Amino acid sequence: MPSRTNAAERAAIVQFGQELRRLRELSDMSQKQLGVQVGTSKQQVGAVERGIRKPSKRFAELADRALEAHGGLLNMWPGAKRTQPWWLEQFVELEAKARVISEFQPQAVPGLLQTEGYARVIVSSSFPPLAEEETERRLEGRLQRQQVLSRPDPPLALFVLDEGALRRPVGGKEVMKEQCLKLVEKAQLPHVQLQVLPFERGAHSAMNGPLVLLNMTHAESLVYAEAPGSGQVIMDAQVVADCHQRFGALRGLALSPAESLDFIASL
Secondary structure, three states: OOOOOOHHHHHHHHHHHHHHHHHHHHOOOOHHHHHHHHOOOHHHHHHHHOOOOOOOHHHHHHHHHHOOOOOHHHHOOOOOOOOOOHHHHHHHHHHHHOOEEEEEEOOOOOHHHOOHHHHHHHHHOOOOOOOHHHHHHHHHHHHHHHHHHOOOOOOEEEEEEEHHHHHOOOOOHHHHHHHHHHHHHHHOOOOEEEEEEOHHHOOOOOOOOOEEEEEOOOOOEEEEEEEOOEEEEEOOHHHHHHHHHHHHHHHHHOOOHHHHHHHHHHO
């Protein structure tokens, strides 16, 4: 593996290799057969799959074509310019296809509901600090994600916000005022339901952090879990079922949508 890559780049190389192997095996193709199609050896294909060799863009293009990935593999090429961190891109693609989005946030307003001013402060607060170009790229990606709620066939979006996310003065009074007004505006949409979980309700089932659930079909759901610098899509049926029950408990404990709007307006 290249010695001068940083941790994020190395992780992207490993992710590319894992996806390459998954697609190759789905296509019932050997490493040697794929190597012939992309103009390299079986050993080099294996090295890319194990994450010890960074693929060239040409390799990614030819492999994407050979495995009929329709751009999916090429988009994961480690050298691609990204508007989102590599570990968030899979989730963003799934989020755009979901029929129902259920999200609990204890610390910050959900990305789909953030104003540009609020989002800029959040992105700029990253540590280690981001370069200005990277900050703008991530901000652009975050705002692009919000189009999922304004398209002609939007998903049903259910949000529960902890009171702490509304009390924290991100960016100062004016930024928070604008943010609260946007929350009230978005909550008026027929496919958006917003609830506030007030401090006075005490302990709850998601004290350990945020919770994001995506219903892709009536029978298929998944959970997205995020930690500093990484994220993971979880499809284990038991984990998903437990998280659905947890989110249902949060909604039952939170203020009603009407009460929540009154609460936000009071801020």
